[in-house]
Amino acid sequence: MSSTDFATLVRDDRVLTPMYTDEAIFEEEMDRIFKNTWVWVAHASDVPTGNTFKTSWVGREPVIVTRDKQGKIHTLLNRCRHRAASVCEKRKGKASVFVCPYHGWSYDVDGKLRKVPHISGYGEGLDTDDYGLVSLRTEEYNGMIFATFKDDIQPLVEFLGSAKKWIDLFMKQGGGYGVKTLGEHRFRFPGNWKIQLENTTDAYHFPIVHKTFLDSLDPEAENVFQVLAHGGWVEDLGNGHSVMVMIPDLIDLEDNLDAPIPQRFEELAKELAAEGMPDDQVRRVVRAVGGSGFNLNLFPNVACSMAFFRVLRPIEVDETEIMHVAIGMDGGPDAANRMRLRLHEHFQGPMGFGTPDDAEGWERVQRGARAGQDLWVMVNRGVDAPEGVAAPGHNAGDVSAETGMRAAYQMWKRMMTA
Template sequence: MPDHPCSPAPGALFTGSRVKTPMYEDPAIFAEEMDRIFTKTWVWVAHASEIPDKGDFKLSWLGTQPVIVARDRKGEVHVMVNRCRHRAATVCEVKKGKTSSFQCPYHGWGYALDGGLRGVPNPEQYGADFDKAKLGLKTLRTESYQGMIFATFKETIEPLEDFLGPARKWIDLFMKQGGRYPVKTMGEHQFSFPGNWKIQLENTTDAYHFPIVHKSFLRSLDEEAEKTFTFLDGAGFVEDLGNGHSVMVMIPELVDLEDNLDAPIPERFQALAEELRQSHDEQQVRRIVRAVGGSGFNLNLFPNVACSMAFFRVLRPINVKETAIRHIAIGMEGGPEAANRMRLRLHEHFQGPMGFGSPDDSEVWERVQRGAAGARDLDILVNRGEDSPGDDGPRGHVSAETGMRAAYTMWKRMMSA
C-alpha cells in the first residue's frame, strides 16, 4: 500500500520557498515525474567520447526506461529504447562495446545500429501484411551540444540549444578543461543511495553544506588549496538560468580557465608543470595546468546531469526512494598523459569510493530521506537567500538556495502541465 494513498496535486507541492514531503516519499508522484518530466524534456544520455567510432554503443537511461546509444556506420548517433518489438526483451545487456547489430536473445529478431529491423527468423507465419519497416526499435529524438548527447521522447520539443539557453555559455566554459584538446570521459565512480533523485539534484548548487559536510576534504588539502575552497565569504553567486538549470560560481577567478594564465602556479601543480615543460611551451603548460585544476563552478542541467567543477555527475531515478549516481572523470583526448593522470588522482581524492567527497555527500542524502519519514506534515525549506536580477535570471549569494528554487520552478511547471 502506498505511503500516501491520496496524492496531493503536484502544483501544491512547491510554494516558491518550501517543498512538501510527499515529493520525496510518494510513489504516485514519482510515477508522474517519470512520465511528465523524463519523457517530455531533454535528458542527458551519454558523452560523445563514450561512443567515438562507428559501431560503438553504450547503455543508458531516460528516467526508468532503458535505452541504447549507438553510432551507426555513417557516424550518426541514435538513441533507441532497449526493448524488442516482438515480446519486449532487452536486445542488449552489454554496458558498452562495438557491434554491427543488436539481436534479441529470445526469438532472434535482429536490429541495425539505427534501430531498423533487419531480420526475423521464419517470418512466413506473420502474414502478408507484416512490415519490417514499421517494427524497428523505438527511436528517440537526439541532439547534442559540446559532445553532450541528449534524447527525448517528445518529438515536438524545442531544439536542445533553446532548452539549454543561457546554460550554453557555461557549458562552453566548462569544456575549456580540455586545455585546447577535446574533452573525453575517463574513469568513473558508480553507486546508488537510498533516497529520492531530487535530493541529489538539490545538492549540486548547494554551497551552504560544503564547509560542514566536506570538513574532512578541506583538512586533507594543503594551506593554499584549503584557502581556494573556502569560498562562502567570497564573490561567488548562484544564478537561475531558466528551464530548471542553474550555476553556482564558487571560485570566480577560475570561471574562464584561459584568463590570467600568468598567475602563479599553485604549489600542488608545480611538479606537473615541470614535467609538461619538457614537451610544451610555457603558455600551453599554464593552460593545461589550469585545466587540470578544474573550473570554479558547478552547472546543474535539469533534470539529470551536472557539470560539476571537474567531472560529470549523472543521476538516474530507480524508484521513489532509490537513485543511481555516476561521477565521470573528464580528461584531454590526445593530451599529455601526466595531465590526465593527475586529473584522475584529483577525481579519486574527492569523488572516488575512498575519497573525501562522495561518501560524505551520500551519507547526508540518505539521512535526508530517512528524516523525511518523520512528521510528514512539515515542509522542507529552500528559502535561504534573497535573489536579485543577474545576467540571465535571479541571482543569490553563493550559499543561497537559488538553484533549488530554479529546479523546483521547472518541476512545478512540468508536473502541472
C-alpha cells in the first residue's frame, strides 16, 4: 500500500507533476481506479452474433468479450485456470469454444469449463464448476459495453448519469441505421495515460497543434473547424465524465436537415441520389457522415470523439496505448461508409494530419514533466465561467476551458482516496 497522500496531489485547479511520473502512484491507479469502476471494453457491433468474440483489456488485465448463443454478453479474463496461459490471441472472430494451447483445457464462450484432457489424473479433486474462466460484471448502454471487477458497483446507467444524453446524440451518426465499428489502429506513446485523457476535451490546443490539418481543408470546412469561434463549451457531467461542444450546430444530427449540403459532401449526395435514395434520407445520411460536433470523455478510458471511439490503455507510468476505432453505418450505403473511412484517415489515421501532432504533444508533456517534480500542472483555464455559458446547475466553461480536466481529476481524487 502506498504511503502517498493522494489528496495533496489534486487541487481544484491544478495537479502535482508526480501524477505523470511516479511509478507507485501508477500502480495504485491500476487497483483503485481500473479495478474499481466501469471500464469500456467493446462496442456491441464487435460481437454481433452468437459465438463471436473480441479481445480487450480492463486496465492492464487481458479479457475476452463474448456473445453467447442466447445473445448474452460476457467479459472473461483471458487466462486458463490451469497454468495461466492465455486462451485466445486473435483480436476478434467467431468461436464456439476456447482451447488453451498449453494443456488443452477448453471453455465455452460463457466461460464454463467444458473439458479437461485426462481428467482422471486429478482423482476426485477437480470440480469443473469451480474452474471456469473468471467472469466480470458486464453491462451495455446504447451499444457501449463496459466491464468491472467490482460486483457491488452502482449500475452502469447510474455511473454514466448525464453522459447518457450525449451517448445517445453521438449514436445518431448512424444516419438512421445502426452504428458499427469499421476498423481500428493502435499505437503507443511514451507518456502517462492521464495526458491523453486531458486532450479529448482540450480545444485550446486545436488551432495551434492542428494548423496543418486546418490548412488541408477547403475554406468552408476550415471555417467549421475553427472550434474557438462558434460559441462552444465544456461541461462537467459528473463521475469524471465531460463533454466539449466544438460545433454547436452539429450537436443533434437530426436537426436542420434542410441546410445546404457542405461542398465536401456534394459528390456523396449525388451518388446516394443516383442510387435511388430519397432526398430526405440523403440529407440525413450526409449530415451524419461528417460526425457529431462534440467530444464526450467517459472516465477513465474511452471517448466518443466527433466521429470515432478513442480508447486508452495504461501500460506503464510513462507508456500508454491508444486505439482509434472508426465507426460507420450498420446496413448503411457503402459510399457513406467509404467517406467515413476517408475522413477518419484524414485526421485520426496513422498518416493523418491530427493524430501524429497530438502524439508529439503528449510525448513532450511527459518529457517536460521530468523537470521540476515539485511544480504544479495547471488546469485552471476557465475556472470563472463566462456569463451565458453555463445553464443553472451546470458546471461549464467556454470551449477553451479546462473544465473537463478538472472533472476527471476530481473523480481521480475521489477514487484514489476512497
